Amino acid sequence: MDSELREIEHRDNQLKSPQTRAVSTDGNTDPAGLQNVRVIEKQAQKRIFKIIVIGDSNVGKTCLTYRFCSGKFPDKTEATIGVDFREKQLEVDGENLKLQLWDTAGQERFRKSMVQHYYRNVHAVIFVYDITKMSSFENMSQWIEECDRHNLNKNIPRILVGNKCDEVDKVAVNTNMAQKFADAHGMPLFETSAKDDDKANHVDAIFMTVSHKLKNAKPMMPVHMSSLSPHDSVNLRGSPQHRGLQSAVGVGAGDKSSDCSC
Amino acid sequence: MDSVSDDESSEVIEESSTVEPTPTSTDSNLRPTSPRHRLLDPEPPRSSQEDEDGFFRVPDDDVVPSSYVEKNKVVAIEKALASDPVDIMALKNLAISRGGLVNKSLRQRVWPLLICANTNNVTPKPSQEEMEACSKTYNQVVMDVNRSSSRFPPGIDDTVRMAVKDKLVDLIMRVMLKNKQLKYYQGFHDVCITFLLCMDEDLAFAMVEKLAMSYMREYLDDTMERTSLLLNTIYPLVNKCNPELCEHMQRNDLGTIFALSWVITWFSHVLGDIKRIMRVFDFFLASHRMMPVYLSAAFVLYREQDIFDAGDEMGYIHKCLSTMPSDLPIEYLLERAGDLYLQYPPTEISRDPMLIRLNREVFEHFNRIDSQNARRLARANSDARGRLFVRMTMWTVTAVIGVAIAVLYHAYSENDWHHLGALSPFSS
Numbered sequence: 118m119d120s121e122l123r124e125i126e127h128r129d130n131q132l133k134s135p136q137t138r139a140v141s142t143d144g145n146t147d148p149a150g151l152q153n154v155r156v157i158e159k160q161a162q163k164r165i166f167k168i169i170v171i172g173d174s175n176v177g178k179t180c181l182t183y184r185f186c187s188g189k190f191p192d193k194t195e196a197t198i199g200v201d202f203r204e205k206q207l208e209v210d211g212e213n214l215k216l217q218l219w220d221t222a223g224q225e226r227f228r229k230s231m232v233q234h235y236y237r238n239v240h241a242v243i244f245v246y247d248i249t250k251m252s253s254f255e256n257m258s259q260w261i262e263e264c265d266r267h268n269l270n271k272n273i274p275r276i277l278v279g280n281k282c283d284e285v286d287k288v289a290v291n292t293n294m295a296q297k298f299a300d301a302h303g304m305p306l307f308e309t310s311a312k313d314d315d316k317a318n319h320v321d322a323i324f325m326t327v328s329h330k331l332k333n334a335k336p337m338m339p340v341h342m343s344s345l346s347p348h349d350s351v352n353l354r355g356s357p358q359h360r361g362l363q364s365a366v367g368v369g370a371g372d373k374s375s376d377c378s379c
Numbered sequence: 380m381d382s383v384s385d386d387e388s389s390e391v392i393e394e395s396s397t398v399e400p401t402p403t404s405t406d407s408n409l410r411p412t413s414p415r416h417r418l419l420d421p422e423p424p425r426s427s428q429e430d431e432d433g434f435f436r437v438p439d440d441d442v443v444p445s446s447y448v449e450k451n452k453v454v455a456i457e458k459a460l461a462s463d464p465v466d467i468m469a470l471k472n473l474a475i476s477r478g479g480l481v482n483k484s485l486r487q488r489v490w491p492l493l494i495c496a497n498t499n500n501v502t503p504k505p506s507q508e509e510m511e512a513c514s515k516t517y518n519q520v521v522m523d524v525n526r527s528s529s530r531f532p533p534g535i536d537d538t539v540r541m542a543v544k545d546k547l548v549d550l551i552m553r554v555m556l557k558n559k560q561l562k563y564y565q566g567f568h569d570v571c572i573t574f575l576l577c578m579d580e581d582l583a584f585a586m587v588e589k590l591a592m593s594y595m596r597e598y599l600d601d602t603m604e605r606t607s608l609l610l611n612t613i614y615p616l617v618n619k620c621n622p623e624l625c626e627h628m629q630r631n632d633l634g635t636i637f638a639l640s641w642v643i644t645w646f647s648h649v650l651g652d653i654k655r656i657m658r659v660f661d662f663f664l665a666s667h668r669m670m671p672v673y674l675s676a677a678f679v680l681y682r683e684q685d686i687f688d689a690g691d692e693m694g695y696i697h698k699c700l701s702t703m704p705s706d707l708p709i710e711y712l713l714e715r716a717g718d719l720y721l722q723y724p725p726t727e728i729s730r731d732p733m734l735i736r737l738n739r740e741v742f743e744h745f746n747r748i749d750s751q752n753a754r755r756l757a758r759a760n761s762d763a764r765g766r767l768f769v770r771m772t773m774w775t776v777t778a779v780i781g782v783a784i785a786v787l788y789h790a791y792s793e794n795d796w797h798h799l800g801a802l803s804p805f806s807s
């Protein structure tokens with residue numbers, strides 16, 4: 118077992134060192150360490166697996182999914198507002214797959230109102246916390262509870278990921294504690310880093326583990342086949358000039374500023 | 380770029396009844412200062428490419444208007460500003476029409492007038508302690524501001540960017556602390572940056588606070604319920620213009636999240652180029668508060684072909700809509716949004732059966748959350764009550780045993796140990 122990745126537990130043998138190969142969709146170079154890269158024809162019918170990535174704000178969900186799909190740590194990240202979609206094609210044990218990742222916003226208000234929309238039809242859930250921030254770990258049980266509530270099928274694979282383990286002198290969540298928690302919820306635990314280039318393989322391996330599990334599991338959710346890929350063309354129509362667009366009602370319509378004093 | 384003043388005092392808006400901040404106050408934000416919010420990540424050291432005096436200026440602005448049309452516009456704006464009273468209707472028309480308000484110094488003068496922002500007696504900044512005491516909001520704000528670098532124009536000096544980020548935290552916290560009923564959301568910082576890149580802190584505060592209490596009030600609620608209702612309006616609008624496209628989106632269960640960042644950041648999160656963003660802000664500040672929704676519908680309609688091409692795959696449609704083409708015809712889209720607004724005004728669209736149906740789903744969802752919360756609260760309470768019950772039982776048992784022992788002891792001591800009788804609770 119790789120000591121740096123610290124993949125702490127293998128619940129079943131399927132999880133062990135999956136024989137996988139990766140092909141990136143957008144022509145990005147593959148992270149080092151994954152050999153036998155070859156191009157997969159776009160036309161081929163592929164099974165598609167949908168994975169939702171959730172956890173508190175700032176734990177690194179966007180960086181992790183970006184690392185996996187584009188092979189690098191993003192130069193500049195931004196807070197996710199709503200949901201971002203990323204995709205990567207993989208070859209797992211000779212089968213071409215597509216992994217679709219839904220990178221969700223961490224702020225509570227967003228998850229309360231919209232994340233449930235993306236829980237529908239997902240094949241796996243990745244819970245992410247930040248090993249340098251205890252509160253992000255403590256909130257995991259809330260995320261799990263919410264996931265239980267939204268997911269009709271509780272048997273779909275779930276994994277727990279502790280991110281930012283490059284920050285060795287800021288560790289706040291120790292591995293033992295996280296492991297106990299993961300055990301209690303029947304999930305494998307991974308500690309990794311989206312940032313550390315040396316750990317790029319490990320991030321990949323995490324997603325590979327999930328793919329492998331999904332591939333070999335009996336499909337519990339309907340698995341989709343890939344459809345057309347988008348291409349660019351736009352439709353421009355002329356339109357008349359503006360008239361009377363201004364807000365007719367004074368700007369203060371609905372304004373409550375006057376009666377609020379703090 | 381010529382009329383930049385170093386005058387520190389110009390940063391504070393004078394107490395005068397006429398709202399005319401000096402155009403020279405613009406770049407006081409864009410000057411390096413020593414950062415105070417220590418949680419802000421330091422900018423990586425870089426070879427500095429400072430302007431002469433360590434200033435940075437947003438490209439575009441304050442340059443002499445280039446085209447003939449722009450020159451005419453500047454004249455018209457100046458005329459509307461000079462008339463007594465200021466011709467607000469004319470300014471709104473100028474902000475909406477092609478090219479908007481042309482440049483930064485005009486925006487500083489016109490924007491506050493468009494929304495009647497109170498630029499007098501601007502509330503002073505809260506203290507550092509006050510800001511940090513509001514820890515949940517403060518931490519989220521700092522995390523978001525830390526990740527806002529891509530919103531700054533390329534080429535900006537690191538120390539300057541750091542200084543603006545510091546002011547950005549101040550600005551957001553100033554609004555949130557003054558109006559405690561507002562709840563910060565990720566994306567509000569994008570709105571605030573836009574103002575900070577255009578005007579000084581105090582004027583930016585006046586603008587942002589006014590918006591927070593009016594145009595953006597729903598977005599700052601506790602929950603996203605009212606924002607979700609607003610976003611739903613995109614569907615009947617698309618349906619009116621292109622029922623097939625609407626059907627395609629609904630069949631694929633697209634939802635409205637693709638437009639969330641568009642609406643709640645007024646497109647500032649996705650448009651990239653600050654010039655385009657300011658142009659869109661001109662338009663919104665002069666229009667009805669629902670206009671961001673109309674513009675969203677216009678965006679969707681414009682991408683019709685790409686959306687169909689994405690096929691029956693929610694992810695691809697979502698991806699397609701959340702990627703902004705670099706050659707967006709902004710002026711055309713604003714016009715289209717304006718036409719949609721005139722054709723299907725808010726009062727009319729609010730009665731659309733499709734909207735009513737979609738809104739019902741939102742109500743049901745939030746009712747469900749409410750009742751779940753209520754249940755959880757009840758459970759927590761009954762847990763607490765349960766614990767109290769156990770504790771009271773324990774006390775009772777202890778007390779009964781205590782009494783029993785005491786009685787026995789009393790009986791015993793009464794017979795033999797009279798001198799210890801004082802220890803008995805029943806001794807008299």
Ligand SMILES: Nc1nc2c(ncn2[C@@H]2O[C@H](COP(=O)(O)OP(=O)(O)OP(=O)(O)O)[C@@H](O)[C@H]2O)c(=O)[nH]1
Nearest residue numbers: 174175176177178179180197222223281310311312
């Ligand atoms: N040291 C370190 N920093 C990281 C790592 N991954 C992410 N970060 C940083 O953590 C911050 C948050 O990363 P994001 O990926 O934007 O976080 P997120 O979970 O997507 O946050 P939301 O979109 O707000 O929900 C960024 O400043 C990243 O640079 C990591 O592995 N190590």
Ligand SMILES: [Mg+2]
Nearest residue numbers: 178179196197
């Ligand atoms: Mg994110």
